[in-house]
Amino acid sequence: MDTIAVLGLGLLGRGFAENLRSKGHSVRVWNRTASRCEPLVERGAVAAATPEEAVRGAARVHLVLAEDAAVDEVIEALRPGLGDGAWIVDHSTNLPAGVAARFERLRADGVRYIHAPVFMGPKNSLEATGLMLLSGPSADEAALRPALETMTGKVLYLGEEPDKAAKIKITGNGLLIMLTAAMGDLFRMGAASGVSTDEVLALFDQFSPTASGMGRRALAAAHQPVGFTMRMARKDVRLMLETAKDPDALSVLPAVARSMDAAIEAGFGGEDFAVLADPDR
């Protein structure tokens, strides 16, 4: 079996390393804070003192680091040890422009760097479940897919653009983060008016608009009769802010109210509130 290096043993990386070990791979690990290697060493991984040492003899190098600056720093440090033809598969959530520049720079030097960010948490990386994105040359996708499929539930290839996966990854995280903040607003509004978090969740067990459904409704709205005016939706946001009592504690609704006020000011009060989702407005 191939030797595989995992660099970055944070919440996500340690699960990848442990899962690869459990499948019998020879796994070499490196982490900036060396003590984080210890649990992996107990499971049979070999800890390296430097990135260069970690990647020596590895067919694949998996990077699971904080973001671009760390990725660039670690790649610089590992390059003297990197074998010809070894892959660097970067799972870090990075700036798309950072990925594009790194891809171009490294490929020009013959280094097989590819970006494969994930919708996976620590449990997913440990259990090889969840979703891994991948973009870059299709020949690379064909070569890497069998190995990557053992590390996740599904590999979603997004085409040749090296930074496409980075762009799609932050789109997905945008929804996760905004939805979590939005749930916080609704829980706070509930707390201020005697509605429990269980009651809020019970509503959404029965009535739960999806992101793609709302997105499609918004895009179609321009060609449909008005269903729900911006003015009326703004009134509802006022009701929410008044019910929440402490609007300063909210994350999403005050910003939405500001966007709606700007849209009404610009003459969209009688239009469908879906104007909020129009990227060309």
Ligand SMILES: NC(=O)c1ccc[n+]([C@@H]2O[C@H](COP(=O)([O-])OP(=O)(O)OC[C@H]3O[C@@H](n4cnc5c(N)ncnc54)[C@H](OP(=O)(O)O)[C@@H]3O)[C@@H](O)[C@H]2O)c1
């Ligand atoms: N956790 C999740 O659910 C999740 C899900 C999807 C994607 N991601 C992405 O996966 C990546 C890792 O996330 P995580 O949750 O595992 O984060 P984490 O627990 O904070 O781990 C970050 C890792 O990056 C290392 N690091 C940070 N700066 C460094 C530097 N300058 N040089 C070398 N190493 C450095 C840390 O080393 P030290 O141990 O020395 O600090 C650690 O190994 C991030 O890009 C994150 O956005 C995370």
